[in-house]
Amino acid sequence: xxxxxxxxxxxxxxxxxxxxxxxxxxxxxxxxxxxxxxxxxxxxxxxxxxxxxxxxxxxxxxxxxxxxxxxxxxxxxxxxxxxxxxxxxxxxxxxxxxxxxxxxxxxxxxxxxxxxxxxxxxxxxxxxxxxxxxxxxxxxxxxxxxxxxxxxxxxxxxxxxxxxxxxxxxxxxxxxxxxxxxxxxxxxxxxxxxxxxxxxxxxxxxxxxxxxxxxxxxxxxxxxxxxxxxxxxxxxxxxxxxxxxxxxxxxxxxxxxxxxxxxxxxxxxxxxxxxxxxxxxxxxxxxxxxxxxxxxxxxxxxxxxxxxxxxxxxxxxxxxxxxxxxxxxxxxxxxxxxxxxxxxxxxxxxxxxxxxxxxxxxxxxxxxxxxxxxxxxxxxxxxxxxxxxxxxxxxxxxxxxxxxxxxxxxxx
Numbered sequence: 001x002x003x004x005x006x007x008x009x010x011x012x013x014x015x016x017x018x019x020x021x022x023x024x025x026x027x028x029x030x031x032x033x034x035x036x037x038x039x040x041x042x043x044x045x046x047x048x049x050x051x052x053x054x055x056x057x058x059x060x061x062x063x064x065x066x067x068x069x070x071x072x073x074x075x076x077x078x079x080x081x082x083x084x085x086x087x088x089x090x091x092x093x094x095x096x097x098x099x100x101x102x103x104x105x106x107x108x109x110x111x112x113x114x115x116x117x118x119x120x121x122x123x124x125x126x127x128x129x130x131x132x133x134x135x136x137x138x139x140x141x142x143x144x145x146x147x148x149x150x151x152x153x154x155x156x157x158x159x160x161x162x163x164x165x166x167x168x169x170x171x172x173x174x175x176x177x178x179x180x181x182x183x184x185x186x187x188x189x190x191x192x193x194x195x196x197x198x199x200x201x202x203x204x205x206x207x208x209x210x211x212x213x214x215x216x217x218x219x220x221x222x223x224x225x226x227x228x229x230x231x232x233x234x235x236x237x238x239x240x241x242x243x244x245x246x247x248x249x250x251x252x253x254x255x256x257x258x259x260x261x262x263x264x265x266x267x268x269x270x271x272x273x274x275x276x277x278x279x280x281x282x283x284x285x286x287x288x289x290x291x292x293x294x295x296x297x298x299x300x301x302x303x304x305x306x307x308x309x310x311x312x313x314x315x316x317x318x319x320x321x322x323x324x325x326x327x328x329x330x331x332x333x334x335x336x337x338x339x340x341x342x343x344x345x346x347x348x349x350x351x352x353x354x355x356x357x358x359x360x361x362x363x364x365x366x367x368x369x370x371x372x373x374x375x376x377x378x379x380x381x382x383x384x385x386x387x388x389x390x391x392x393x394x395x396x397x398x399x400x401x402x403x404x405x406x407x408x409x410x411x412x
Contacts, residue, residue: 002242004255005250006237007240008082009236009238009353010085011234014051017054017078018082019086019350023351026336026383027383029362029382033217044195046202050229061074068135070140071232075234076103077148083185083187090248096151102169103165104187105141106161106397110191116129139157141157145236153181162396163395166403168188169256169405184240187236188347190341192232206306207230209226218335218339218366220304225305229339230339231337231344233340236346258291259406260285260286261404263401275319294324298331298386300392302396310373313394317330329377331361331379336365360385389408
């Protein structure tokens with residue numbers, strides 16, 4: 001069977017731009033949540049988010065392109081460029097027909113949709129932008145990156161809510177394994193800190209109400225959790241067939257070993273409280289990897305900081321690990337970056353790749369009071385030095401979509 005390795009990463013996050021700045025912030029336990037600056041929150045219930053700060057799209061796009069593209073595309077363009085540069089891949093010499101792009105997003109260009117809906121209502125249909133549709137549709141990050149890179153191979157934009165990026169990565173993995181591509185840029189992007197998206201999640205009672213204390217609002221698995229902090233950003237990785245990577249002497253972060261997916265088939269927003277779908281996705285990924293559950297060193301949990309998810313995910317992890325549940329480290333990157341929705345899994349996978357490389361596991365911050373319903377081996381408040389060889393990353397989306405990726409330190 002063809003093997004798949006990860007040879008490049010690009011990260012645009014609320015706590016750092018690029019892998020080095022992102023990692024330093026993770027190791028320090030830095031928090032990216034703060035008061036929203038992207039729109040006026042005076043009439044909004046929720047006034048906090050984890051925004052990407054200090055991002056200048058004109059470092060990657062000219063002014064005209066910036067005006068004609070959505071923020072979600074700006075993030076994807078930047079992260080894809082970072083991943084290619086990090087991989088040292090010479091794109092010009094590639095067989096472009098074997099070069100693919102699989103980038104997921106949950107909300108797509110929602111800011112563009114909101115702006116043009118406002119123009120329609122206030123100024124009439126003739127004021128709707130001719131660029132609205134290509135700026136908005138959810139396939140455009142994958143398409144736009146492919147156009148820029150001349151990647152003419154398989155191209156896909158998976159949309160499974162908060163599981164979008166992990167599903168995109170899993171499908172990219174399968175694509176390379178079956179021989180349809182040698183190299184795929186894959187991950188997820190999201191720019192949904194917008195008036196409508198934030199109000200919508202707030203109306204669902206999904207968001208934290210700690211407007212007076214944004215730095216301590218996202219507290220996955222903690223007894224005082226009251227909802228997630230909406231975030232944004234992008235994570236893109238270069239997935240590459242092993243022999244292709246070795247032939248060019250590529251640096252290998254880790255090998256992708258397994259991919260699991262399932263559906264709760266339970267409710268449009270709430271997870272199955274028994275965690276059965278989450279368990280089945282994890283079990284599938286582990287079996288595909290050829291591991292036993294006890295072989296796992298680290299689980300990067302979905303860990304949203306919502307009462308329902310964290311309790312459900314605990315049950316699912318305990319069902320997977322059995323008596324080994326207290327021996328496996330569990331972390332939630334969302335404690336620092338908030339919930340980046342369709343980009344979450346990709347950003348979190350990059351955190352795991354760096355943990356494998358550096359033998360350091362970043363903390364789950366804001367752990368104040370243990371919840372007996374979340375009695376896992378949480379890496380709490382401070383980073384720990386640990387040998388991480390095998391890890392899984394979990395993401396679960398509205399509608400009951402569950403996706404899990406298994407990665408392992410590469411050994412020839």
